Amino acid sequence: GAGVSQSPRYKVAKRGQDVALRCDPISGHVSLFWYQQALGQGPEFLTYFQNEAQLDKSGLPSDRFFAERPEGSVSTLKIQRTQQEDSAVYLCASSPNGGSAYNEQFFGPGTRLTVL
Amino acid sequence: GDSVTQMEGPVTLSEEAFLTINCTYTATGYPSLFWYVQYPGEGLQLLLKATKADDKGSNKGFEATYRKETTSFHLEKGSVQVSDSAVYFCAEGGSYIPTFGRGTSLIVHP
Numbered sequence: 628g629a630g631v632s633q634s635p636r637y638k639v640a641k642r643g644q645d646v647a648l649r650c651d652p653i654s655g656h657v658s659l660f661w662y663q664q665a666l667g668q669g670p671e672f673l674t675y676f677q678n679e680a681q682l683d684k685s686g687l688p689s690d691r692f693f694a695e696r697p698e699g700s701v702s703t704l705k706i707q708r709t710q711q712e713d714s715a716v717y718l719c720a721s722s723p724n725g726g727s728a729y730n731e732q733f734f735g736p737g738t739r740l741t742v743l
Numbered sequence: 744g745d746s747v748t749q750m751e752g753p754v755t756l757s758e759e760a761f762l763t764i765n766c767t768y769t770a771t772g773y774p775s776l777f778w779y780v781q782y783p784g785e786g787l788q789l790l791l792k793a794t795k796a797d798d799k800g801s802n803k804g805f806e807a808t809y810r811k812e813t814t815s816f817h818l819e820k821g822s823v824q825v826s827d828s829a830v831y832f833c834a835e836g837g838s839y840i841p842t843f844g845r846g847t848s849l850i851v852h853p
Contacts, residue, residue: 631786660840669747669832669843670787683840718786731777732841734786 629653631735633719639741640709648704648738652721659702660732661694662718670718676702677725709742716740745770749833749844756823756851764818764847766807766833775836776800776809776816781846782829790818790831823851 632651640646652659658677662670663686672686678699687694691709696702706713716739720732749766756762768774775794779787791800796811805820816833828851833844 667845669834669845671843672840675840686840720787731789731792732787734779734788736784736786 631719631721631733633717633735633738635738636736637739637741639743641743642709642711644709644742645705645707646709646740648706648717648740650702650704650719650721650735652700652702652719653723653733654700656721656723656733657725658722658730658732659696660720660722661702661704662720663688664716664718664737666715673704673717706740709740711742714740714742745774745835745842747833747835747842747844749831749847752830752846752848754847754849756849758825758851758853759822760851762818762820762823762827762849764831764833764849766816766818766844768814768816768833768835768842770835770842773811776807777834777836777841778805778807778816778818779832779834779843780829781832787832823849825851825853827851 634649661673664670674694675683676696691707693705716737718737719735722730777792778790780790781787791802793800793809799808807818830846832846834841
């Protein structure tokens with residue numbers, strides 16, 4: 628079956644532009660996570676959804692970052708007024724069950740954002 | 744907060760060499776422990792996991808044993824192949840948010 632997909636795969640933005648990153652999780656997966664991965668680092672948690680409910684957004688670095696999952700499937704991560712420090716790979720992951728770090732997460736290929 | 748420390752890379756080996764990538768964690772209690780692998784241009788995928796002390800996770804010739812006494816989960820493989828070249832991430836799941844290490848790049852030469 629289809630895995631987690633993300634689009635676009637690459638995005639170049641000028642500083643100050645708004646960007647929107649899309650994640651299509653595996654069909655039927657309850658949990659959806661967004662991570663930020665800086666060069667040479669491991670994924671850092673941004674936010675977590677269980678179905679359409681955003682249960683944890685403690686990892687979002689500023690109020691310029693906003694995520695939604697209105698129908699409990701596709702999710703969008705939006706970054707307003709992008710800054711150079713936002714340059715990173717943004718990973719989406721889904722899991723079939725409710726939130727538990729005992730469960731395997733299935734990752735998409737990521738969106739590489741470069742802010743000039 | 745919780746953290747995961749893994750050895751810095753890159754680790755460069757010849758084909759059929761023995762591999763060890765060290766990983767230690769700080770979470771208290773009995774977190775689940777994972778190794779994820781990321782091949783070039785692809786997303787992270789689960790390689791193996793262990794959910795309780797002394798468990799051994801294994802897959803594709805890789806294995807790791809959950810050592811509570813040393814808070815470690817070292818990854819090993821007896822004979823690496825060129826196709827094993829990738830970045831390997833150790834992770835712990837003490838709550839519903841996993842904590843990942845920085846990743847260790849493995850390069851295997853023919």
